[in-house]
Amino acid sequence: xxxxxxxxxxxxxxxxxxxxxxxxxxxxxxxxxxxxxxxxxxxxxxxxxxxxxxxxxxxxxxxxxxxxxxxxxxxxxxxxxxxxxxxxxxxxxxxxxxxxxxxxxxxxxxxxxxxxxxxxxxxxxxxxxxxxxxxxxxxxxxxxxxxxxxxxxxxxxxxxxxxxxxxxxxxxxxxxxxxxxxxxxxxxxxxxxxxxxxxxxxxxxxxxxxxxxxxxxxxxxxxxxxxxxxxxxxxxxxxxxxxxxxxxxxxxxxxxxxxxxxxxxxxxxxxxxxxxxxxxxxxxxxxxxxxxxxxxxxxxxxxxxxxxxxxxxxxxxxxxxxxxxxxxxxxxxxxxxxxxxxxxxxxxxxxxxxxxxxxxxxxxxxxxxxxxxxxxxxxx
Numbered sequence: 001x002x003x004x005x006x007x008x009x010x011x012x013x014x015x016x017x018x019x020x021x022x023x024x025x026x027x028x029x030x031x032x033x034x035x036x037x038x039x040x041x042x043x044x045x046x047x048x049x050x051x052x053x054x055x056x057x058x059x060x061x062x063x064x065x066x067x068x069x070x071x072x073x074x075x076x077x078x079x080x081x082x083x084x085x086x087x088x089x090x091x092x093x094x095x096x097x098x099x100x101x102x103x104x105x106x107x108x109x110x111x112x113x114x115x116x117x118x119x120x121x122x123x124x125x126x127x128x129x130x131x132x133x134x135x136x137x138x139x140x141x142x143x144x145x146x147x148x149x150x151x152x153x154x155x156x157x158x159x160x161x162x163x164x165x166x167x168x169x170x171x172x173x174x175x176x177x178x179x180x181x182x183x184x185x186x187x188x189x190x191x192x193x194x195x196x197x198x199x200x201x202x203x204x205x206x207x208x209x210x211x212x213x214x215x216x217x218x219x220x221x222x223x224x225x226x227x228x229x230x231x232x233x234x235x236x237x238x239x240x241x242x243x244x245x246x247x248x249x250x251x252x253x254x255x256x257x258x259x260x261x262x263x264x265x266x267x268x269x270x271x272x273x274x275x276x277x278x279x280x281x282x283x284x285x286x287x288x289x290x291x292x293x294x295x296x297x298x299x300x301x302x303x304x305x306x307x308x309x310x311x312x313x314x315x316x317x318x319x320x321x322x323x324x325x326x327x328x329x330x331x332x333x334x335x336x337x338x339x340x341x342x343x344x345x346x347x348x349x350x351x352x353x354x355x356x357x358x359x360x361x362x363x364x365x366x367x368x369x370x371x372x373x374x375x376x377x378x379x380x
Contacts, residue, residue: 003310006362011069013371015083016318018072018241019134019192020090025237025377026143026190036376037235038185040193040228043087044221045080046201046357048245050365051209058215059222061229062240066372067379074244076316077101077276077335078359078366080201081115081158083243088162088194089131092318096131097325099317101360102271104280106327111271111278118157125161130324135192136165144188148177149196166194174199174224182231195228197221201246204357208248211356229374237377242369246357247275249341254353255299256345263298266291271330274341274352276360278330288331295334302338304362307331335361 013032021032022039033039049071056063075086075093077100085098093099102111105121112121118128135145147163151170159168169184171177174197181195200217207213225240232238254274257264264270266287272278279295281287288307295305306314308329312321317329334342341358359366373379 003304003306003314005304005314005316006364008073009071009364009368012071012073012368015072015074015241015243015369016086016090016092018239018371019087022192022237022239023134023138026192033237033239033373033377036237037189037233038191038193039237039239039377040181040185040195040232040375042181042195042197042225042228042238042240043084044200044240044242045196045198046204046209046244046246046359047218047221047242047370048365049368049370051245052218052370055215055218058219061222061226062370062372065374065378066370070371070373072241072369072371074242074367074369075318076362076367077272078244078361079273079276080243085129085131085162087243088133088135089129090134091131094312094317094319094321094325096129097322097328098129099325099328100271100276100278101273103278103328104269104271104330109269109280109282111269111280115158116156118161123157125157125164129161130322133162133164135163138192139165144191146181146184146188146191146193147196148181148184148193150198153196163194174220175227178224178228179231182228182236185236186233197224201357204246205355206357208250208356209246210248214357225374232375234376236375238374239377240370240372240374244359245366245369246359247339247361247363247365248356249274249339249358250356251353253340255340255342257342258345263294265294270344272333273358273360274343274355275336275358275366277334277342279332279334281331292332295332299334302336302340304335304337306333306335308333337361337363
């Protein structure tokens with residue numbers, strides 16, 4: 001039976017192309033965006049286009065500047081580690097190798113956290129992430145780039161893996177980050193400034209994107225970006241986008257996988273994340289096919305179930321998957337279609353089961369993000 005997956009909106013741009021296209025605008029070769037003196041790209045972690053439009057009354061500035069075609073499709077899986085790596089390298093997961101929140105180290109049964117676990121799990125930022133960061137490419141050409149983010153991220157392995165080549169500027173609050181970004185763009189002609197706003201995603205995970213706390217967070221983001229547009233000079237182009245959207249999964253919608261569960265037969269490692277399980281087996285391709293068949297029989301009505309071969313053939317990891325990256329991907333992938341999340345309940349640590357907001361799968365709510373143009377990039 002052929003694999004049936006959702007189709008992306010035809011007007012949505014690829015998130016992998018956003019920063020390369022901004023670079024073209026700065027270099028006098030504009031395509032997606034008009035030419036600009038300097039540029040700022042703002043990533044609002046967790047802000048899907050559907051999430052934003054559903055709460056349009058609480059984000060009047062952003063939605064007032066977002067046209068019907070102002071959308072991008074993020075990568076697969078729709079998760080921060082993979083999406084930010086694709087954004088800042090201009091490549092797909094099949095090339096850069098960050099294939100999910102937790103992915104296998106080939107030859108082991110370890111699946112490190114690829115967002116926060118670089119130091120504890122011994123991942124080398126210079127080799128595990130396999131593509132050259134775009135900031136490093138600009139630095140080699142003598143062009144200025146800046147990252148404006150929380151100081152706690154300055155020295156992490158993930159920062160080094162995807163942001164090396166840029167000058168890091170600490171700023172504790174969103175308002176401080178916005179002011180810093182506007183100043184850097186004004187003071188450094190030709191600068192590319194990346195601003196990261198993770199606060200909305202944090203609230204969404206803890207309380208859900210439909211919560212009052214998330215709405216309050218969205219209002220703060222909207223006000224901050226309004227100020228950015230006001231502070232920035234006429235020659236500064238601004239793009240506001242995100243790494244993924246969010247789906248709320250209350251506790252009663254969680255699917256808990258316990259000891260003796262038939263769905264875990266022949267599965268040696270469960271990784272990925274709750275809405276995009278990556279299941280690994282050491283027992284060969286035939287075992288992977290049996291695992292996939294069991295999952296399709298049980299979960300096929302509410303999840304997309306595919307083998308690694310099927311996912312790669314469908315282009316989910318990009319137009320090519322390098323040989324070194326291939327074994328990092330799960331032998332079987334389970335992408336939630338309904339508002340559910342899967343957990344390995346055999347684990348002693350239940351902290352992740354307290355999260356409400358989730359992402360990682362193929363639904364439009366998770367994969368389609370805004371691509372809002374302001375300043376010199378605004379549509380005429």
